[in-house]
Amino acid sequence: MDAIIKLDHLEKTYHSAETPVRAVRAVSLEIARGDFVAIMGTSGSGKSTMMNILGCLDRPTGGTYLLDGVDVSGLSRNEFADVRNRKIGFVFQNFNLLARTSALDNVKLPMLYNHSGSKLSGKAQQDKAMKTLEMVGIGKRWDHTPSQLSGGQQQRVAIARSLINDPVLLLADEPTGNLDTRTSFDILGIFQRLNDQGITVIMVTHENDVANFAKRIIIMRDGKVRSDVQVQQRSIAEVELKKLEAEKDDDDS
């Protein structure tokens, strides 16, 4: 199996509280390239802590984490930033777009922090950002600022931003938590499409409906993996959206 992520006895203990909190306890798992994983679990079970470590925003306090074959625990602060910039795309529950900044500029932002030699020209950056916005279905609103966009639209911009540096891994912490069902399905449809194109997607959610769009569901409890199963009857966004339309028609009649 070609594993993009390989965790071996991963540990994360917070020492900020009076008593240390072991948020992640000896987690060992592999995630294959091209997989679509949903991480579930009750609040406080360690999902976000896990995502932060996977996303190189935080360092484990024990164990090893191989990302794309590289042991990231030994990386410097700058190298960490570069990994986030080039290998990983983040999508947050609350979108985390820069306020008073146009959708296009938000999407271009990760390209500005690309410290690798291969930089696109200003014009090429503009074109790529525009294309990515179009791909997530929000090309027409490229000049809107976040406050002029709905939640679903903002999340599309955030997804476009996460994709701009062609990451191998897309991390989404409760990406549909603030969205209504229909919009959630739209967003999940985008994830499925990206996954079909080969991007590995890891998504945290506490809704079974949402988790069912993934290929694999990992359930955490008290910092440990309690269950790890393949999804049997996977939801497909287009189908689910059609069902929603039908229900809506029923309600109307």
Next chain:
Amino acid sequence: MKFRVIIFTAISALFRNKMRTLLTALGLIIGVAAVIVSVGMGNGAKAQVMAQIASMGDNVILIFAGSVNRGGMTSGAGGAGTLTADDAMALERDVPALELVSPGATGGSRVAAGNQNWSTKIYGASPEYFDIRRWTFTQGGPFTDRDVKTSAKVCVIGNTVATQLFGEPELSLGQTIRIKKVPFTVIGLLGVKGADARGQDQDDTVVMPYTSAMKRVMGTKTLSIINVSAVHGANIPVVVQQITDVLNQRHHIGGDRDADFKVLSQEEIAQMATATSKIMGLLLTIVASVSLVIGGIGIMNIMLVSVTERTREIGIRMAIGARGSDILLQFFIEAITLSCLGGLTGIAVGLGSANLVSNFAGMPVLITSGPILLAFGVSALVGVTFGFYPAIKASSLDPIEALRYE
């Protein structure tokens, strides 16, 4: 990250909060403006003094009777009455480096012509005085040695006096003016000199033979001043020492007897006259430095507030791959941009104020590029100094905590 983009980001962040940006930069604006105005005033005063000194004449040395105060004025009316015409003659005889010597008696009086009268300075002198102090004549000419010998009732008058008494200065020649009820004939009208280093109108004067002044106007037998000029190329400090030696001997000064006269070269007079403006300049410089520092602290304060306010923004930028150095540069450039904008505004305000000061307050202001560059450099430096800490603080934030910040 491209430099152009960083600058643009900084400027748009500053323009997002125009009022705050202005208030933040205010300290710096005032500081820079103060530097420009103060240095400009200092230079203006100095230039004016130098021009005055130059117009006073070459190699001029003044000997005052009595003790002398800072401004170079004799203390009390007519000084202590210790200098005599014989002293002046002795100097002429015993100090070879002296070219011209003019005994002088100074005082103030009312002068009248017709039904006009005017209070002015009476200057008793010998004809050499006009050469020593570089007076020119618009009309007529100086009195003669004969006039001195005979204590003649003649005088020459400055432009201000002429205007006050006769309306048209040109009408004064040949007229009679009364000083202490004594009629004097006006035989010359002095060329215009303007204000002296202390701002006094040099044209507000009546010059007459010193004998006439002593006997007919002041009723004194002693001189209050002797104007001399050294030959061209003379070593002035040496000449001053020779004068002092001659007078010390004549006045039996030495041991525990303090000198009853004061010898001042043109150079020393210039230094005394510029001392005040130097102190003024120093005070203004202190004020300017303090406001620059306060301006800098203001910038640091607002940058710290800005870092806190934008913690979440910093978190977002870090999450998508900004390095610490990217964030550092962003806030650093923002602080420097702020201080440079403040500096430029300060320069504009300073030039405007300097203009007002010279046009409406009538004070001499000399603007040179030096202080402008200095002020701008200092404000940029203030930005560097006081922008660094907030920028470091921003760059060392933890991305997760920054993202969680509400």
